[in-house]
Amino acid sequence: MDPKQPIERVAFITVLRTAEELRARFERLLKDYGLTEPQFNVLRIVRGADKDGIPSQDIGRRMITRVPDVTRLLERLEQKGLVTRVRSDIDRRVVLTRITTEGRKLLSQIDDPVDDCHRQQFANMSKTDQKELIRLLNALAEG
Template structure:
């Protein structure tokens, strides 16, 4: 009844609905905590995530589509994100010589410095999960993986049904 009281609902249809709502509700807390942390460094969570990906690829340039594919938030507008990072001098963007429709994105020296500074403080984010033991955290990671796999399977079933309906 704890979750029900926290969000003001009398009952859930079943434990699957309750689990889904609990994940969404918890995501709000995590998201707010992450946003507050990165705001101290003049970035959004998505901007940090993009810089993290670019640092891992450095010195190899990446495209906006590669960036979007690796982002935690798949709904991020990678082009706008790169523009904002470029305006802050944290990335360098050049035209792709092989395909003029694409751009090459590389983290800049300034971007490397910023992300290096943030790395020293990242342990602060671990505190949001300190209510769990390491073993519980490991179990949670495994359970969330199962949820993602279940979602992929559900998406595939829905897409297949939509295709059957469209063919009919």
């Protein structure tokens, strides 16, 4: 890394590059199961929601992805038979998304490989350092 650059820029680039590496490897894993990273995240969010389902906006808030794109993302997951969408009776503007049995089955297959992947990615970093890393990054987000 260029030593003449201001430390803030080095930090910036380092965070982005690291994230990209982590993501790339993770996506290679997910690809074997026919999912992209955003799709996987949404599917996990939907699984974690209660039985009535979860509004699209709540999904969007927990995601990096923007709301207008959540619609089509869910559309694709629905086409794959991993989720179902129904319009809420209480508030007809809201669309509630639920995970299907097939969706659950797929996720349960992926859960372990995903954990393995992350363990491997952080294998040469102690738990203490991991906590420190998380602390630093969270502090950054609040600025």
